[in-house]
Amino acid sequence: MADNTQILLAEKPTGKLAESHFEARQAPVPEPADGQVLVRSVLLSLDAANRAWMQGPTYKSAVNPGDVMHGYAIGEVVESRSPDWSPGDVVAGEVGWQEYAALDARTLHRCSDHRPLSHLHSLLGIAGKTAYHGLLNVPGLEAGETLVVSAAGGSVGSIVGQIGKIRGARVIGIAGGPEKCAWIVDDLGFDACIDYKNEDVSAKLAEHCPGGIDVYFDNVGGPILQSALFAMKQGGRISCCGAVSQYDGGAPASPVGIPGLLVVKRIRMEGFIVMDFADRDADAERDLSQWAKSGQLKVVEDILDGLENAPRGLIGLLAGENRGKRMIRVGPDPA
Amino acid sequence: MADNTQILLAEKPTGKLAESHFEARQAPVPEPADGQVLVRSVLLSLDAANRAWMQGPTYKSAVNPGDVMHGYAIGEVVESRSPDWSPGDVVAGEVGWQEYAALDARTLHRCSDHRPLSHLHSLLGIAGKTAYHGLLNVPGLEAGETLVVSAAGGSVGSIVGQIGKIRGARVIGIAGGPEKCAWIVDDLGFDACIDYKNEDVSAKLAEHCPGGIDVYFDNVGGPILQSALFAMKQGGRISCCGAVSQYDGGAPASPVGIPGLLVVKRIRMEGFIVMDFADRDADAERDLSQWAKSGQLKVVEDILDGLENAPRGLIGLLAGENRGKRMIRVGPDPA
Numbered sequence: 001m002a003d004n005t006q007i008l009l010a011e012k013p014t015g016k017l018a019e020s021h022f023e024a025r026q027a028p029v030p031e032p033a034d035g036q037v038l039v040r041s042v043l044l045s046l047d048a049a050n051r052a053w054m055q056g057p058t059y060k061s062a063v064n065p066g067d068v069m070h071g072y073a074i075g076e077v078v079e080s081r082s083p084d085w086s087p088g089d090v091v092a093g094e095v096g097w098q099e100y101a102a103l104d105a106r107t108l109h110r111c112s113d114h115r116p117l118s119h120l121h122s123l124l125g126i127a128g129k130t131a132y133h134g135l136l137n138v139p140g141l142e143a144g145e146t147l148v149v150s151a152a153g154g155s156v157g158s159i160v161g162q163i164g165k166i167r168g169a170r171v172i173g174i175a176g177g178p179e180k181c182a183w184i185v186d187d188l189g190f191d192a193c194i195d196y197k198n199e200d201v202s203a204k205l206a207e208h209c210p211g212g213i214d215v216y217f218d219n220v221g222g223p224i225l226q227s228a229l230f231a232m233k234q235g236g237r238i239s240c241c242g243a244v245s246q247y248d249g250g251a252p253a254s255p256v257g258i259p260g261l262l263v264v265k266r267i268r269m270e271g272f273i274v275m276d277f278a279d280r281d282a283d284a285e286r287d288l289s290q291w292a293k294s295g296q297l298k299v300v301e302d303i304l305d306g307l308e309n310a311p312r313g314l315i316g317l318l319a320g321e322n323r324g325k326r327m328i329r330v331g332p333d334p335a
Numbered sequence: 336m337a338d339n340t341q342i343l344l345a346e347k348p349t350g351k352l353a354e355s356h357f358e359a360r361q362a363p364v365p366e367p368a369d370g371q372v373l374v375r376s377v378l379l380s381l382d383a384a385n386r387a388w389m390q391g392p393t394y395k396s397a398v399n400p401g402d403v404m405h406g407y408a409i410g411e412v413v414e415s416r417s418p419d420w421s422p423g424d425v426v427a428g429e430v431g432w433q434e435y436a437a438l439d440a441r442t443l444h445r446c447s448d449h450r451p452l453s454h455l456h457s458l459l460g461i462a463g464k465t466a467y468h469g470l471l472n473v474p475g476l477e478a479g480e481t482l483v484v485s486a487a488g489g490s491v492g493s494i495v496g497q498i499g500k501i502r503g504a505r506v507i508g509i510a511g512g513p514e515k516c517a518w519i520v521d522d523l524g525f526d527a528c529i530d531y532k533n534e535d536v537s538a539k540l541a542e543h544c545p546g547g548i549d550v551y552f553d554n555v556g557g558p559i560l561q562s563a564l565f566a567m568k569q570g571g572r573i574s575c576c577g578a579v580s581q582y583d584g585g586a587p588a589s590p591v592g593i594p595g596l597l598v599v600k601r602i603r604m605e606g607f608i609v610m611d612f613a614d615r616d617a618d619a620e621r622d623l624s625q626w627a628k629s630g631q632l633k634v635v636e637d638i639l640d641g642l643e644n645a646p647r648g649l650i651g652l653l654a655g656e657n658r659g660k661r662m663i664r665v666g667p668d669p670a
Contacts, residue, residue, distance in 0.1 A: 059599055240597045240598050260387075263575050264606070
């Protein structure tokens, strides 16, 4: 059987992630044990959280040097030693950064018939569900409210802002670079977008949100969270989705004014993980599909070809170069 | 008419508050203008928030050097130029640190017939309502949950913990000194109390809350909030009531791990101000009165005699020397 290309975490990064922290190797294609399934990877998801996994345990165990890099992928069953799966089944699971993985049958999820498959990572995948649940089931959003979202051009932020518009909110994005900001306004329909690399975020928030922010969807933490905290309206809500500014060697500085600002402004700050809302995933899939079908929501994907591009793809994602959901095409779609 | 003793903020404190920051003076008893009422102060409330007011505007305007120190008091109407009030009426309002004040009639609240009057500052006043709303209407509390409360011997904390016990929670206090901690367990009925001045708060939280904290009621901010954040259970809730550790020259250090810890542990942190729940004050008054009457809730008061003791009373309160609600008796009860 063909060789299995794998990418390992060679060294634990302490500062910025670099290609030298990874190492590719060829290994034999594994033999599934009883109760296992051999999966061929098709589309590998790249996520800012991948970097956080290298720092230590989060909502899952840490990735350690010498491990095949962890990653969530869509793939095809090529051999099954479980009565639950057959060759040709399309599944999603913790395949890691490799072409083939032998996985416990119970850890796999069956993919729907939806095509293109890439939507199962973007619109209907973790990105879409994180945006949907993290906005509508954590802080909630009413028509007429002012929503601010950071990493607004990313996989989650691009959907959060569009849901905000669908729900009748004023939506202000925060993203890096004038071209990306223009795209967010012109193509995604946000009311405005602040270029944090070239503009004073606090001054621009004051300009675009003269009555204060009702809901801030935070993907980044750090100084942008700080600016948003000061710009919140009394009684405002913050959905804490991630802290990408702090994953890749950024100083893990907390915002000042915690808890004083929360008290004086009666702010609610709440963290969430998308899996907590699995019982409401059917709602998310129904609404997101319908919005995409009607053209109200644009699905933005950024697909790189070839597993060998995963390290530079992740490094670029952490630097904010992607637009929408970034993934790696590891192999062809199932026939 | 008799002289009016006033205590002014003489100088804005930058570090720890000291008696030298205040100045007493005699002024004429003011003449109420049309629409005003002359109030004689009876019981002046001392609160940690008094110190925060000196730092700048909060939920009210700042106290500035040269101002009569701000303060909320219960008093008696001695002269009225408003049709709404008559001499002998018992009122509460922003009297400040002085014996007499001429106040706009519309800013006064009519006091109930409840006696002793001191209960209108403690059990049925801002302290009791802050405890009630800030626990039951912000994070909520279910029987069997683990509640941790800081400043557990203070005006608010002593009531929060007792409500927690009434609601069937396990209640762990945090307070300063072995005698106070013993009193909190033996007299107030908490399950345990951690002495933050002599014990390792993180280690003790791990010992007393092996399954993690469901609800943390935070009166202090700073390092104790930090320890609690790390000890929270997944999905835990934090009610942000105040940050007394930071009012009196403490470093305004935010806890580390914001927002990362909130995400990974799915924590909700929410600030509140008691006035936001005015529409539910009747519930609070009914329940608190009933609990006190049945003996389930002990009312703890710490009353100092004489307006001249207000500065040292507030300084001592900020150092944690009070047990329960501290107030100053400025003058005799109305006949």
